[in-house]
Amino acid sequence: MRFSTTLLPLALALRASAMYDDWYFGNMFALGPTSNNVHITKATYSLVPPAVPCGSQQNGSDEAPWLAIWVGLSASMSDQTADLFQPLLNWSPDQESQACPASNQEWCVATSTYHLSGQVQDPYVPVPNDSQLDFTITVDQASNKIIQQVSVNGKEISHQADDKTINPTYIYSSNECYLDACGTLAAYSWKNMTIHLSDADLNFQNTIALDGARDSGMTTPDNGKTWHINSMRIDRDYFYPDQQDHECGSD
Numbered sequence: 001m002r003f004s005t006t007l008l009p010l011a012l013a014l015r016a017s018a019m020y021d022d023w024y025f026g027n028m029f030a031l032g033p034t035s036n037n038v039h040i041t042k043a044t045y046s047l048v049p050p051a052v053p054c055g056s057q058q059n060g061s062d063e064a065p066w067l068a069i070w071v072g073l074s075a076s077m078s079d080q081t082a083d084l085f086q087p088l089l090n091w092s093p094d095q096e097s098q099a100c101p102a103s104n105q106e107w108c109v110a111t112s113t114y115h116l117s118g119q120v121q122d123p124y125v126p127v128p129n130d131s132q133l134d135f136t137i138t139v140d141q142a143s144n145k146i147i148q149q150v151s152v153n154g155k156e157i158s159h160q161a162d163d164k165t166i167n168p169t170y171i172y173s174s175n176e177c178y179l180d181a182c183g184t185l186a187a188y189s190w191k192n193m194t195i196h197l198s199d200a201d202l203n204f205q206n207t208i209a210l211d212g213a214r215d216s217g218m219t220t221p222d223n224g225k226t227w228h229i230n231s232m233r234i235d236r237d238y239f240y241p242d243q244q245d246h247e248c249g250s251d
C-alpha cells in the first residue's frame, strides 16, 4: 500500500503507469511535506462511501482482485521503511478472500498500518449501508502512539494504536487495486477534513498535489497551524487489465 520509488520526486504525475508489482494506484491527493520541523499531529475527515465497484474481472480460480480506498499519514511517500497509518475501506468480488464478513455489495473498513514487514490491522467490519464514516488519526505525544479510530454515528467500530515510529509530514490518499482488475469505481469525496500541525506552516497549502482529484480550497483559522478542506473529490476511477476505461453500474 505504497508508491513505487521510481515515481518520485514527482510522485504525483503518477496515474497511468502507477504501479508497484501487482498493486495499481489511482486517483489521489497529497499534502506535504510540512516545513521547518512542523509535523502533523492529528487529522479528522469523513466519508460517505461510493457504491462498490462494478465490472471487476476475475478469471476462474485466479486470485481475486481487491480495491482499497484510504487516507494516510506518513513521513515519506516513497521510503518503504516509513510506516503509513492508513485506515482503509476494502472491497473484493471475493470478500471471503479478504476476511471481510460482508456481501459483495458492501464495503469493509478497518484501521490499518503499512509496515515494510507487512500490514497490521484491526479485523474488517462491514460498513453499514448508507452511513457516514468518521475517521480520526491522532499522534499522541503522551503515550507515544499513533491512534486510528473509525466511527459511525459517534460509535467507534475500529481502533488501533501503534508505536509512533514516525513524525508524520505527509497526508495523502489513494485508490488502490490489486491486480488492476477491480473495475470502475464511482467518484466520491472525503469531507470535512481538518489537519492539525504542531506549529504554523503557511506553506502547507502550496504542497497540495492532485491527480484525478479536486479540492474545495484550503482554509486556516489560525494562520497556518490548523488547515481545513470542506471537500476533496476523488474522480471516477478505472482498473482494467486492458488499461481502458469501461462504464458499468448506474451511479
Ligand SMILES: *[C@@H]1O[C@H](CO)[C@@H](O)[C@H](O)[C@H]1NC(C)=O
Residues within 6 Å of the ligand: 103, 105, 106, 129
Ligand atoms: C446493503 O445493501 C446491499 C445492496 O443493496 C444489500 O445487498 C445488503 O444486504 C445490504 N446490507 C444490509 C446489512 O442491509
Ligand SMILES: *[C@@H]1O[C@H](CO)[C@@H](O)[C@H](O)[C@H]1NC(C)=O
Residues within 6 Å of the ligand: 044, 192, 194
Ligand atoms: C467536522 O469535523 C469536526 C471535527 O471532527 C466535527 O466537530 C464537526 O461536527 C464536523 N462537521 C460536520 C458538518 O460534520
Ligand SMILES: *[C@@H]1O[C@H](CO)[C@@H](O)[C@H](O)[C@H]1NC(C)=O
Residues within 6 Å of the ligand: 057, 058, 059, 062, 179, 181, 241, 242
Ligand atoms: C481475464 O481474461 C481476459 C480474457 O482472456 C483477459 O483479457 C483479462 O486480462 C483477464 N483478467 C485477469 C484479471 O487476469
